[in-house]
Amino acid sequence: MGWETMLALDTNVKGVVAYQPIGQMPARQDPRKHLVEAALKLFASHGYYHTSIADILRESGCKRGTLYYYFSSKEELGYAAIDETLRLVREHGAVSHLYTSDHLIDRLHKVLDDLPSDLKLGSPDSFTAAICARMAAVHEGFRQHLLQRQLRIVRQELKRMVRQGVADGQIADSVNPDQLAHVVIIVSHGAHLAALLGQPQAIWEDARHWMKEYLNSLRR
Numbered sequence: 432m433g434w435e436t437m438l439a440l441d442t443n444v445k446g447v448v449a450y451q452p453i454g455q456m457p458a459r460q461d462p463r464k465h466l467v468e469a470a471l472k473l474f475a476s477h478g479y480y481h482t483s484i485a486d487i488l489r490e491s492g493c494k495r496g497t498l499y500y501y502f503s504s505k506e507e508l509g510y511a512a513i514d515e516t517l518r519l520v521r522e523h524g525a526v527s528h529l530y531t532s533d534h535l536i537d538r539l540h541k542v543l544d545d546l547p548s549d550l551k552l553g554s555p556d557s558f559t560a561a562i563c564a565r566m567a568a569v570h571e572g573f574r575q576h577l578l579q580r581q582l583r584i585v586r587q588e589l590k591r592m593v594r595q596g597v598a599d600g601q602i603a604d605s606v607n608p609d610q611l612a613h614v615v616i617i618v619s620h621g622a623h624l625a626a627l628l629g630q631p632q633a634i635w636e637d638a639r640h641w642m643k644e645y646l647n648s649l650r651r
Contacts, residue, residue, distance in 0.1 A: 463501045465491045470505075470512045475562045479509060479569060509566060510576055516563050517580055526585060535596040536650045539615065543639045546619060586612050603649050611649075618642050 469491035473482040484505055488495060502508040520526050525545035528538050567574035593608035618638060 462491075462493050462497050466493055466498055466501060466508065467511050467515050469493075470508050471516065471562060474509070474512060474566060479566050479573075506570075506572070509570070509573060513563050513566060513573060513577055514580070517577075517584070521584070529588065529592060534650070535592055535601050536646050538592075539646050540643055542615075543618075543642055546635075546639075581616065586616055589615060600651055603651055606649055614645075615642075 466487065470482070470487050473486050473490055477486070482505075484495070484498065487505070487508070488498060491498075498508075502511065525542045528541035528545065531538055533541075563573075563577050567577045589612040590608045593602060593606060593611050596602040597604050597606060597608070621638065
């Protein structure tokens with residue numbers, strides 16, 4: 432019998448030994464991932480302080496001991512939820528446009544165009560940047576963590592890209608990378624704040640129009 436037909440041992444709850452090929456064994460679930468996803472869903476729909484540990488356990492299907500194996504408290508789970516949301520936005524949301532091969536100005540335009548979809552909570556399952564903003568608004572530790580993460584990751588990456596754009600002749604060489612990165616991030620933060628305060632969509636549209644015109648003036 433070859434290695435490709437090697438069998439794995441499995442035992443059911445009655446103690447009866449059963450066998451199945453390793454390739455057919457179900458993939459092991461990731462309890463930590465389930466806990467973070469459940470917390471994000473509940474924080475989005477009910478808010479951080481109105482979500483209990485019991486709610487998260489019920490939503491995730493995990494046991495209390497499992498939760499405390501990965502997280503010492505709901506607060507620590509909150510920090511993990513923020514990190515996961517930033518990862519999702521970076522990889523699948525508006526920020527993901529920064530990592531394409533397009534002209535940098537076009538990439539920034541796409542980021543601005545997609546920010547509203549990142550901010551909308553169309554359903555409790557929508558893991559968006561707005562969840563981070565809402566959590567940061569009610570918890571100083573979350574606010575500091577969010578700012579530090581953004582400054583350390585997005586701002587540094589954006590500054591690097593602007594420098595490269597200037598070196599490649601895509602952007603006017605008079606541009607200060609630090610200042611441009613700061614302006615883009617401030618506009619993004621303003622969009623988050625406007626969404627939290629329920630400001631009219633027209634305010635964001637005006638800001639986006641102005642920002643895109645400014646960026647076009649830097650194109651080379």
